[in-house]
Amino acid sequence: LQxxxxxxxxxxxxxxxxxxxxKRRWFSYEQNxxxxxxxxxxxxxxxxxxxRLSGATFTCPSDLLPAHCASKLGLHHPEDRK
Known part of the structure; x- marks a missing residue:
């Protein structure tokens, strides 16, 4: 890192x-x-x-939370589901 x-x-x-x-996963954001x-x-x-985050849509459907989650964030990209 710089x-x-x-x-x-x-x-x-x-x-x-x-x-x-x-599934529990380790996430890393790459700004560039x-x-x-x-x-x-x-x-x-x-x-x-x-x-991909560019052009993605974010949603927060709190009614769909599993018991072990404090919050949920949905992420959908128009090119991911063709």
Missing amino acids: DGQRKLCGFLQKQAGPLRAW QNQLFYFRSPQDVAPLGQI
Whole structure:
């Protein structure tokens, strides 16, 4: 990182898979690419995937919260579901 530049990262719960199960993933925001990358753990080098933030729509459907979550944020990109 450059001097004075901070990295935004931490654990989040991600809903995925055919059963839409919740998985704990390590997320890292890359500002120069405007993407969130997610990993199984902070030590992983290769990401499991990425989420594009440019052009994405954010929602907060609080009625769909699982019991273990304090809040939920939905993220949808128009090019992800074709």
